Amino acid sequence: MTFREFLKDNIVYLDGAMGTLLQEAGLKPGEYPERWNVLHPEIITRIHRDYFDAGSNVVCTNTFGANTLKFSEDELEEIVKAAIANAKKAKNESASKAEKFVALDIGPSGKLLRPLGDLDFEDTVAVFAKTIKLGVKYGADLIIIETMNDSYETKAALLAAKENSDLPVIVSNAYGEDKKLMTGATAAAMTAMLEGMGADVIGANCSLGPKQLRAVAEELLDNASVPVVFKPNAGLPKSVDGKTVFDVAPDEFSDDVAQLMQKGLRVVGGCCGTTPAYIRALTEKTARFSPLPVAPKNITVVSSYTHAVKFGGSPVLIGERINPTGKKRFKRALLENDIQYILSEGVSQQEKGVHILDVNVGLPDIDEIGMLKTTVCELQAVVDLPLQIDTSNMAAMETALRRYNGKAMINSVNGKQESMDAVFSLVKKYGGLVVALTLDENGIPETAEGRFRIAEKILRTAAQYGIDKKDIIFDTLAMTISADNTAALATLAALRKIRTELNCHTSLGISNVSFGLPNRDAVNGTFFALALENGLSAAIMNPYSADMMKTYYTFRALKGLDENCAEYIAAADTFAVAKPAAPAEVKKSADEFKSELQHAIVKGFKERAGEITKALLSDTPPLDIVNHEIIPALDTVGLGFENKTVYLPQLLMSAEAAKSAFEAIKAFVSGNEERTSDKGTFVIATVQGDIHDIGKNIVKLLLENYGFHVVDLGKDVPPEKVLEAVLNLHAPFAGLSALMTTTVPAMEETIRLLREKAPWCKTVVGGAVLTQEYADKIGADKYAKDAMEAVRYAEKVTESIGR
Numbered sequence: 001m002t003f004r005e006f007l008k009d010n011i012v013y014l015d016g017a018m019g020t021l022l023q024e025a026g027l028k029p030g031e032y033p034e035r036w037n038v039l040h041p042e043i044i045t046r047i048h049r050d051y052f053d054a055g056s057n058v059v060c061t062n063t064f065g066a067n068t069l070k071f072s073e074d075e076l077e078e079i080v081k082a083a084i085a086n087a088k089k090a091k092n093e094s095a096s097k098a099e100k101f102v103a104l105d106i107g108p109s110g111k112l113l114r115p116l117g118d119l120d121f122e123d124t125v126a127v128f129a130k131t132i133k134l135g136v137k138y139g140a141d142l143i144i145i146e147t148m149n150d151s152y153e154t155k156a157a158l159l160a161a162k163e164n165s166d167l168p169v170i171v172s173n174a175y176g177e178d179k180k181l182m183t184g185a186t187a188a189a190m191t192a193m194l195e196g197m198g199a200d201v202i203g204a205n206c207s208l209g210p211k212q213l214r215a216v217a218e219e220l221l222d223n224a225s226v227p228v229v230f231k232p233n234a235g236l237p238k239s240v241d242g243k244t245v246f247d248v249a250p251d252e253f254s255d256d257v258a259q260l261m262q263k264g265l266r267v268v269g270g271c272c273g274t275t276p277a278y279i280r281a282l283t284e285k286t287a288r289f290s291p292l293p294v295a296p297k298n299i300t301v302v303s304s305y306t307h308a309v310k311f312g313g314s315p316v317l318i319g320e321r322i323n324p325t326g327k328k329r330f331k332r333a334l335l336e337n338d339i340q341y342i343l344s345e346g347v348s349q350q351e352k353g354v355h356i357l358d359v360n361v362g363l364p365d366i367d368e369i370g371m372l373k374t375t376v377c378e379l380q381a382v383v384d385l386p387l388q389i390d391t392s393n394m395a396a397m398e399t400a401l402r403r404y405n406g407k408a409m410i411n412s413v414n415g416k417q418e419s420m421d422a423v424f425s426l427v428k429k430y431g432g433l434v435v436a437l438t439l440d441e442n443g444i445p446e447t448a449e450g451r452f453r454i455a456e457k458i459l460r461t462a463a464q465y466g467i468d469k470k471d472i473i474f475d476t477l478a479m480t481i482s483a484d485n486t487a488a489l490a491t492l493a494a495l496r497k498i499r500t501e502l503n504c505h506t507s508l509g510i511s512n513v514s515f516g517l518p519n520r521d522a523v524n525g526t527f528f529a530l531a532l533e534n535g536l537s538a539a540i541m542n543p544y545s546a547d548m549m550k551t552y553y554t555f556r557a558l559k560g561l562d563e564n565c566a567e568y569i570a571a572a573d574t575f576a577v578a579k580p581a582a583p584a585e586v587k588k589s590a591d592e593f594k595s596e597l598q599h600a601i602v603k604g605f606k607e608r609a610g611e612i613t614k615a616l617l618s619d620t621p622p623l624d625i626v627n628h629e630i631i632p633a634l635d636t637v638g639l640g641f642e643n644k645t646v647y648l649p650q651l652l653m654s655a656e657a658a659k660s661a662f663e664a665i666k667a668f669v670s671g672n673e674e675r676t677s678d679k680g681t682f683v684i685a686t687v688q689g690d691i692h693d694i695g696k697n698i699v700k701l702l703l704e705n706y707g708f709h710v711v712d713l714g715k716d717v718p719p720e721k722v723l724e725a726v727l728n729l730h731a732p733f734a735g736l737s738a739l740m741t742t743t744v745p746a747m748e749e750t751i752r753l754l755r756e757k758a759p760w761c762k763t764v765v766g767g768a769v770l771t772q773e774y775a776d777k778i779g780a781d782k783y784a785k786d787a788m789e790a791v792r793y794a795e796k797v798t799e800s801i802g803r
């Protein structure tokens, strides 16, 4: 029986932890567990066999970190071959009567993808592809991609699996206590993306115990139309006598998981801390359970790297401003490769309240493939809205869909066979919600009936490609009423018919309806209201139009979609004046941040932050810019991060913007004054484990400016390296920076070493988490709350020793 056949009618029991058991068997800290497949095959086989004996249907090979970032290609092959052989041997040896399968286990690469880290998306796909090809070669029955905490990396791994094998794929993510991935995705967002790409099973593993992960499992069950996997830890880890122990025992663990199985979980197992005893408890306790059917949820949805946007409740607004049609300024931006302008259009539309951004960068004389790819990648770094990829160039569409971190909206397909063949193949591979225009080889039918028939044809063809009707959203084409007085009526009638008779969602490009008429916004706003009343689910529209927003908020209030009319009331003031388009918009919202520079940093506009800083420097002292602009802006982002309104990608873009502001200051300061550095040597570093260096760089710049010779050891610097530099240079000062509570111990250790081996050296410490009390506790000579204080202190010490 194949795994897919087994999955159809059965509950699937996975295994439990491998790492915990290997540690017990003597695996040393720092040693690669994957090497044990070759070095100690008997131990690995025994562990797999114990799991099969405990009732597991699937064991995961000991290949969690087996990839070419950690191992040479030759060693990787040796490891994967041995790992699968070990699991197969266990399968043959086990006395269990249950069906048994071997899953090739794929864990995270251990590196962050761009823009968060250095790893390129396609390189990541290639890394996973190598392990997967070996898994296929040596006969794995299925693939399990697990413990992924970044949606983009998850996508890379699944793409690699789909492109290099036909094996079933289980995809499982590691959600935190906030029910999101480290990079921000909710379970609903992950479900949208992974289901779209054709994962066979999706779910959650690791991070927490079954109780803490319950809400995540429920969210997955509510959203997924494929079986859900749940593989939590044995509770939360605690350190007892230097050993890590977990706080949930097999009985409680299996009770908790069993409860969720009664809600529909179909694939269950354990992660860190679980052992064959946990799996045995689970298989025994649930032996009489019959598998609940996996019901299709029929959710029409798109997603970004953070969240899902569902259709069918409140109307969905799709911002139309990233599109050169009829926009001179936008065309110029495209021709001049002015990506900042395009990004600012994205940010300001988000600020206006749209839920999705349409992205169309097609112009005859530009490289559309390159431009669309850049725009999609960069937009995802500054806004967290789902994108609608809008192009008729299929190569550009594919490039954008590959790089898109989520389930995109795809604009568009139509009833022509050629269009359906091209677009549906892409939808099948990458997932997506397709806007289907009701036109075909014979043009746009005048009647609603004609458009309806094309819609039916599109659905039939989509079904042949295996695309569900929930992933098609029909656009019944708004035509201008100035040319044909009844044009709007046909569009609305087709809309209603499709919505009610086919039960499909609908979308319209609103603005066309008013072409050629004066005061177009007035017509658009009313047409929008009529369309909503006829069943419109989403509108591609101009969010700067007061009339459109008025319709949107009043419709929601009138239809009982806005509790206490709260959102209407909050937005009502803004209807009074129609707002002009960006970039004036950006200025407006910049006011909300007190200054343009703060806005640029908070929103992560790198180039703009540099430019504004350059301009500011003509009349503002550099230190004032640091203290009154850069730091407050970063504090805003930091607070958002803490409150989970800002995610790592945005934090990173803000840091990049702050750095570019800082670079401008640095260039200005060093170009302005030539200082001699004779006041003494300052060794400076961000401590081990900490990569925050913006503050440290500011301190360095200022010290240099005041005549100190600064030796910068960089970030993530081990205590020994600081000591070595201080000893070599006989430095009178060491400056240490730490921004996280978790890295303060490294600072303490560095100070201890310096005290012991270089007692003359004064230690000066700083960084956001430090306080005077902390500094005293860890024995620093001086706590400096900012860069200037460090300078004053160093000057005082230098003077007192009479330099």
Ligand code: B12
Binding pocket: 182, 630, 631, 634, 635, 636, 637, 638, 639, 641, 642, 648, 651, 652, 654, 655, 684, 689, 690, 691, 692, 693, 694, 695, 696, 698, 699, 734, 735, 736, 737, 738, 739, 740, 741, 742, 764, 765, 766, 767, 768, 769, 784, 785, 786, 787, 788, 790
């Ligand atoms: C920018 C930023 C990042 C950037 C860093 C880019 C870079 N190259 O530095 C990126 C995106 C990479 C990042 C990553 C992470 N970050 Co961060 N980050 C921040 C943020 C928003 C701003 C820090 C900053 O640059 N401030 C501006 C500078 C100028 O201020 P400053 O460093 O305090 O420096 C001034 C003074 O303190 C002093 N000073 C500083 N150093 C020194 C040294 C000496 C010798 C002296 C005398 C004075 C001195 O002078 C400076 C100038 O006046 C803070 C939030 C915040 N408001 O602090 C979070 C923050 C520090 N990050 C945090 C976290 C958790 C992380 C991550 C773990 C996130 C993750 N899940 O991956 C990773 C950490 C990775 C690692 N191993 O270090 C947390 C730390 C929580 C805690 N209490 O431990 C914070 C507080 C956010 C939050 N509220 O949750 N982060």
